[in-house]
Amino acid sequence: STPQNYTCPHHLYTIHTLSHSPLILYIPSFLTPSEAAHLQSVSASQFQSSQIADQSGKQQQALTRTSKSTSLATDPVIRCIEERALAFQGYDVRREQLEPLQLVQYGEGQNYRPHTDWFTSASQTTAEYGGNRISSFFVYVAVSDNIIGGGTQFPLLDAPRDERWCAIIDCDKSWEEGVTFRPVQGNAVFWRNMNEGREGKLEGDAQTLHAGLPVLRGSKLGMNIWTRERDLDGKYRSDGI
Ligand SMILES: O=C(O)CCC(=O)C(=O)O
Ligand SMILES: [Fe+2]
Numbered sequence: 001s002t003p004q005n006y007t008c009p010h011h012l013y014t015i016h017t018l019s020h021s022p023l024i025l026y027i028p029s030f031l032t033p034s035e036a037a038h039l040q041s042v043s044a045s046q047f048q049s050s051q052i053a054d055q056s057g058k059q060q061q062a063l064t065r066t067s068k069s070t071s072l073a074t075d076p077v078i079r080c081i082e083e084r085a086l087a088f089q090g091y092d093v094r095r096e097q098l099e100p101l102q103l104v105q106y107g108e109g110q111n112y113r114p115h116t117d118w119f120t121s122a123s124q125t126t127a128e129y130g131g132n133r134i135s136s137f138f139v140y141v142a143v144s145d146n147i148i149g150g151g152t153q154f155p156l157l158d159a160p161r162d163e164r165w166c167a168i169i170d171c172d173k174s175w176e177e178g179v180t181f182r183p184v185q186g187n188a189v190f191w192r193n194m195n196e197g198r199e200g201k202l203e204g205d206a207q208t209l210h211a212g213l214p215v216l217r218g219s220k221l222g223m224n225i226w227t228r229e230r231d232l233d234g235k236y237r238s239d240g241i
Helices: 033-043 076-088 163-167
Strands: 016-019 024-027 051-053 059-061 068-071 102-106 112-115 133-143 152-154 179-181 188-192 194-196 202-204 210-212 215-217 220-228
Touching (some): 033 076
Antiparallel strands (some): 102 220, 133 220, 152 210
16 A cells, blocks of 8 residues: 555656657656556456457457456556656646556466557447547566567567667567567557548557567566547546546
8 A cells, every 4th residue: 555645756767769650659667666566566466368349349358369457446656657648648638538557467378469459440439438549558567587578569660770779679570570679677668549630530550550479488567558539438447436
């Protein structure tokens, strides 16, 4: 438990721009070590097999997503992480547009096949859900020392050329495999899922296709922070009501 007078830690991250279109940013040390430990402890007993939405919008267990996941109720530490994710996106994103933080646990052999975080089915983008997902953060909360695999792959992106990227992305992969971020504890990948199309209407960007590669050894705990186009109905938010 955390004290009522908890104040948010001051973050000192630097940002690396991987791509302008789609906008993809890499954020080292998005979480502090104590935030990561807190997320692990509050989620520990909560995990259930991950579900995905089918075309009708029904939540289903699927072979394409074999991890376990859970959504978190807010608390003072989580609130700071939410505030950081909001501030990161500028002042025109409201707290009511945030989905509850979702933690995803992968053990050996588990993965999430290529997908976009934005939806194509109308049933997942209703007014109650606040429309579609405009942006995603995927945060590496806990990564075992012995990890092999478990990167986040964007197969449709061009790999950057500068060797300094090799600290962040897997440079052993071939060009055709796109960009694979290594799972590094505390770090995050941010991307915009949607762009303004004709008449200023937001449209999903197919280039944001990505996958959680199989964890071949060890384990990975990740976190999704998703922002909707508009406010979610209270029943779908972590702050409820
Ligand atoms: O596990 C990963 O690296 C990515 C997970 C992901 O894309 C998701 O949960 O939507
Ligand atoms: Fe995803």
